[in-house]
Amino acid sequence: MEKKYCCTNTECTKEEKEVFVKVLNQESVMDDKNVAQMFCPRCKSRLTLCEDEHETAC
Numbered sequence: 380m381e382k383k384y385c386c387t388n389t390e391c392t393k394e395e396k397e398v399f400v401k402v403l404n405q406e407s408v409m410d411d412k413n414v415a416q417m418f419c420p421r422c423k424s425r426l427t428l429c430e431d432e433h434e435t436a437c
């Protein structure tokens with residue numbers, strides 16, 4: 380199972396034309412607290428968990 384983390388910074392999304400998404404395997408997600416501290420390499424905003432691609436698409 381995979382977990383997807385997205386950059387939700389609208390400024391970042393606008394500049395790059397697409398949302399930055401980081402995909403992690405469930406095995407590498409040992410600690411939710413560590414995951415919560417990932418940042419977008421482009422704008423340094425904190426990445427948030429994408430629950431469902433269909434929801435984030437709109």
Ligand SMILES: [Zn+2]
Nearest residue numbers: 386391419422
């Ligand atoms: Zn970003």
